[in-house]
Amino acid sequence: MRSDVLNTSSGKYGGAPETWKFSAKTADFTAVDGFAYLITKLDGCDVTLPAPTVGARIKLVFGAVTSNAHTVTCDATTTLYSGYAILGDDIDGTAAHHAVFAPDETDDDAISMNGTTTGNGGEIELLGLSNKMWQVQAHLKASGNVATCFA
Numbered sequence: 001m002r003s004d005v006l007n008t009s010s011g012k013y014g015g016a017p018e019t020w021k022f023s024a025k026t027a028d029f030t031a032v033d034g035f036a037y038l039i040t041k042l043d044g045c046d047v048t049l050p051a052p053t054v055g056a057r058i059k060l061v062f063g064a065v066t067s068n069a070h071t072v073t074c075d076a077t078t079t080l081y082s083g084y085a086i087l088g089d090d091i092d093g094t095a096a097h098h099a100v101f102a103p104d105e106t107d108d109d110a111i112s113m114n115g116t117t118t119g120n121g122g123e124i125e126l127l128g129l130s131n132k133m134w135q136v137q138a139h140l141k142a143s144g145n146v147a148t149c150f151a
Helices: none
Strands: 021-025 035-039 046-048 057-062 070-073 080-088 098-101 110-113 121-130 133-141
Touching (some): 110 133
Parallel strands (some): 021 035
Antiparallel strands (some): 121 133
């Protein structure tokens, strides 16, 4: 492909559009690079991430959780998150019900959505930055006075 031609699907020169392999999940699982997972386990789903590699990509699309919690845990306590999570309550538009949180990059190796204040569902995209760091871009639904989902 010519490197001087803009690919209108991806917005990149000479690149192909981003694509995902989709997989529906109704039970706890270990994620794999290159997949988008559609998660519909209402009683909370435990997702374990593989060790990150530079450029690895995983997308998690969570339906609601009615009991327990959705969790996304790194492969080891030495693998951490960077990035952000936007949490918002679509019914209550006050500032206390909408916030952006960032992991501190020193000990946050898990994301937990408790069904209310730390998230009820939404979309998380992960990008491997190194063999010890996942970058997170999370857009989560929540209710009440929202709190960080990073732990």
